[in-house]
Amino acid sequence: xxxxxxxxxxxxxxxxxxxxxxxxxxxxxxxxxxxxxxxxxxxxxxxxxxxxxxxxxxxxxxxxxxxxxxxxxxxxxxxxxxxxxxxxxxxxxxxxxxxxxxxxxxxxxxxxxxxxxxxxxxxxxxxxxxxxxxxxxxxxxxxxxxxxxxxxxxxxxxxxxxxxxxxxxxxxxxxxxxxxxxxxxxxxxxxxxxxxxxxxxxxxxxxxxxxxxxxxxxxxxxxxxxxxxxxxxxxxxxxxxxxxxxxxxxxxxxxxxxxxxxxxxxxxxxxxx
Amino acid sequence: xxxxxxxxxxxxxxxxxxxxxxxxxxxxxxxxxxxxxxxxxxxxxxxxxxxxxxxxxxxxxxxxxxxxxxxxxxxxxxxxxxxxxxxxxxxxxxxxxxxxxxxxxxxxxxxxxxxxxxxxxxxxxxxxxxxxxxxxxxxxxxxxxxxxxxxxxxxxxxxxxxxxxxxxxxxxxxxxxxxxxxxxxxxxxxxxxxxxxxxxxxxxxxxxxxxxxxxxxxxxxxxxxxxxxxxxxxxxxxxxxxxxxxxxxxxxxxxxxxxxxxxxxxxxxxxxx
Numbered sequence: 001x002x003x004x005x006x007x008x009x010x011x012x013x014x015x016x017x018x019x020x021x022x023x024x025x026x027x028x029x030x031x032x033x034x035x036x037x038x039x040x041x042x043x044x045x046x047x048x049x050x051x052x053x054x055x056x057x058x059x060x061x062x063x064x065x066x067x068x069x070x071x072x073x074x075x076x077x078x079x080x081x082x083x084x085x086x087x088x089x090x091x092x093x094x095x096x097x098x099x100x101x102x103x104x105x106x107x108x109x110x111x112x113x114x115x116x117x118x119x120x121x122x123x124x125x126x127x128x129x130x131x132x133x134x135x136x137x138x139x140x141x142x143x144x145x146x147x148x149x150x151x152x153x154x155x156x157x158x159x160x161x162x163x164x165x166x167x168x169x170x171x172x173x174x175x176x177x178x179x180x181x182x183x184x185x186x187x188x189x190x191x192x193x194x195x196x197x198x199x200x201x202x203x204x205x206x207x208x209x210x211x212x213x214x215x216x217x218x219x220x221x222x223x224x225x226x227x228x229x230x231x232x233x234x235x236x237x238x239x240x241x242x243x244x245x246x247x248x249x250x251x252x253x254x255x256x257x258x259x260x261x262x263x264x265x266x267x268x269x270x271x272x273x
Numbered sequence: 274x275x276x277x278x279x280x281x282x283x284x285x286x287x288x289x290x291x292x293x294x295x296x297x298x299x300x301x302x303x304x305x306x307x308x309x310x311x312x313x314x315x316x317x318x319x320x321x322x323x324x325x326x327x328x329x330x331x332x333x334x335x336x337x338x339x340x341x342x343x344x345x346x347x348x349x350x351x352x353x354x355x356x357x358x359x360x361x362x363x364x365x366x367x368x369x370x371x372x373x374x375x376x377x378x379x380x381x382x383x384x385x386x387x388x389x390x391x392x393x394x395x396x397x398x399x400x401x402x403x404x405x406x407x408x409x410x411x412x413x414x415x416x417x418x419x420x421x422x423x424x425x426x427x428x429x430x431x432x433x434x435x436x437x438x439x440x441x442x443x444x445x446x447x448x449x450x451x452x453x454x455x456x457x458x459x460x461x462x463x464x465x466x467x468x469x470x471x472x473x474x475x476x477x478x479x480x481x482x483x484x485x486x487x488x489x490x491x492x493x494x495x496x497x498x499x500x501x502x503x504x505x506x507x508x509x510x511x512x513x514x515x516x517x518x519x520x521x522x523x524x525x526x527x528x529x530x531x532x533x534x535x536x537x538x539x540x541x542x543x544x545x546x
Contacts, residue, residue: 005376014533019545020293025368028346028380036544040533067375073301087375094367095298102340102360103278107301123527130434134407161403164437168528254396254546255441260287260313271309272292273527 004033006058006066010051010081012073015040021091022069034067042072048080055084122171126273129167129174136175137163144196147175149266152193152240153203154179154232155223156213158250158258162203165259170270172263184235187242201262202240202247207233209251277306279331279339283324283354285346288313294364295342307340315345321353328357395444399546402440402447409448410436417469420448422539425466425513426476427452427505428496429486431523431531435476438532443543445536457508460515474535475513475520480506482524 007026009018015038026034037058039051059066066086070078073092082088096107136142137160144150149166151159155178163174183190193200207229214224222228240247246265250258263270280299282291288311299307310331312324332339339359343351346365355361369380409415410433417423422439424432428451436447456463466473480502487497495501513520519538523531536543 014527014529016529016533016545017293017297020290021364023545024290024344025365025372028365028369029372029376029378030381031378032376037542038533038537040537065375067372071297087371089368089371091294091364091368092298092301095362095364096301098360098362099298099302099340102338103302103305105302105304108303126528127434130437134410134433134437137407160407161400161441164403164407165441168434168438168441254287255399256287256289260289260311264311264313269310272289272296 003062003064004035005064006055006062007034007036008051008055008058008066008068008086009036009038009071010042010055010068011038011040011071012043012077013040013071015071018069018071018091022089025069025089042077042081045077045080048072048077049083052081052084055081055086059085126168126171129171130164132173132175133160133163133167142175144175144192144199146173147196147199148173148268149175149199149201149262150193150196151176151203151262152179152200152245153205154184154210154236156210156217157203157205158255159203161255162250162258162262165255166262169259169273170263170268171273172268172270179232179236179239181232184232184239187239189239189243189245197243197245199266200245201266202236202245203258204233204237204240204247204249206249206251276335276337277308278337279328279335280307280309281324281328281331281339281341281359282309282311282344283315283328283341284311284313284344285316285350286313286344288344291342291344291364295362298342298362315350315354318350318353321345321350322356325354325357328354328359332358399441399444402444403437405446405448406433406436406440415448417448417465417472419446420469420472421446421541422448422472422474422535423466423469424449424476424535425452425473425518426478427457427483427509429483429490430476430478431528432476434528435523435531435535438528439535442532442546443536443541444546445541445543452505452509452512454505457505457512460512462512462516462518470516470518472539473518474539475509475518476531477506477510477513477520477522479522479524 009015009022011018042048042051055066068081068086068088070088070090072078078090100106153159159176163176166172166174210229211226218224248261282288282295284291315321315324328339341354341359341361343354343361343363345351351363373379426432432449436449439445439447450466483502484499491497521534
């Protein structure tokens, strides 16, 4: 049994870029146990030295060489962090030279820009999309004209987290429509949705899983019963088929995968926040 | 004026890792105009060839060599994408060899794992944290015992987006407490918050900016008046100082920066989703 390997995500900004790529890299080494820690806002030599001290101390404490995933744009800061003795992976360094050659220009080392507030207007659009998702979450009294897309599903199939994710990360105005028992009696779209056919995307879910989720929310209710879940899911899937609405099962998908699939399917192209 | 350079984020999974590092890289080349597009779920040779065709066609259409940021774990897929003629930046390749040497083990090429659903329990904790944020958003009738942290601020200072972000990305149960006019008459914490002092983090905001945001929500209301905003912000800041609550101004910060600062300040350590 080897020791737990300490990993530090070090950044001149939030550290989100370093952590995102670092996490992806660590999942490829599943045989090693890692402990992870983030050191954001390392934007001066003083902070870089403090970070290096902390990393060195951790390595000495556990007796294993730490790994640093660094997204500091200034190479001097990354060099100072390297004095900790850690294995330093500089996530931009390998790509800067090929990009400079390809574009015929030098990169500019603006510190901490990637997840900073780029401009007020864009930021505002993002917040508005999120407010939209939160206030259009119950399907009641909604005007769908403003929606970029509408997720349709039975209760607890994953609509809300997906809408919030789409708003937060893509600035997309995502509304949702929870299918009621009455809706499910017909193999046709509810009248309110018919004018918005091109905006619709359906979510489905394994009835057993739906049962688990609903049980946690309202234990021993008719709503949560396995029979109810089976009946609702079957009726919803039949409706989606009849109306040819694109559908994705959320059972084995993360929020990120659902969101990515929805955007690709509906052909919505937005930059990511 | 040079042509717009097409950039493709290509991935065997959602493409979020590729887009995150790609976006960070592009912000360092501010003199070039880029158009960006994502091609997720490229998990077979067939899809890699389709992606290559699409990328080649785009390059021929605009007359500029495209750039591909690839997070495909299987090097064969990345090689096929390279047949498009694009400049391919493989975001894992430079780090795999140093990591293999350091850890003394080979990486395992599981496709599309980084933002996939890792395990049901973790995923469930994340969804529960988000439901927590959404149902604990108004500060009314909340039991704060379960909260990992509580954001305190006047209305529209940025509490809700930050709580939702913390839930979605860190699985942190973030509640919030909107300071009322009555609360602001005193330089002391509202009684309900006093037992939870160690969980508190305060947000402040520039009154002019608050005024803009509130005007959009309730035009020409007393709530949105600049005078009201100035008075509320001054009273809130005075309260935070008197009670020594850590405070951050959200005016020039992104949601990511606010979230990262809150976690670092309160010493909450969680892996990122």
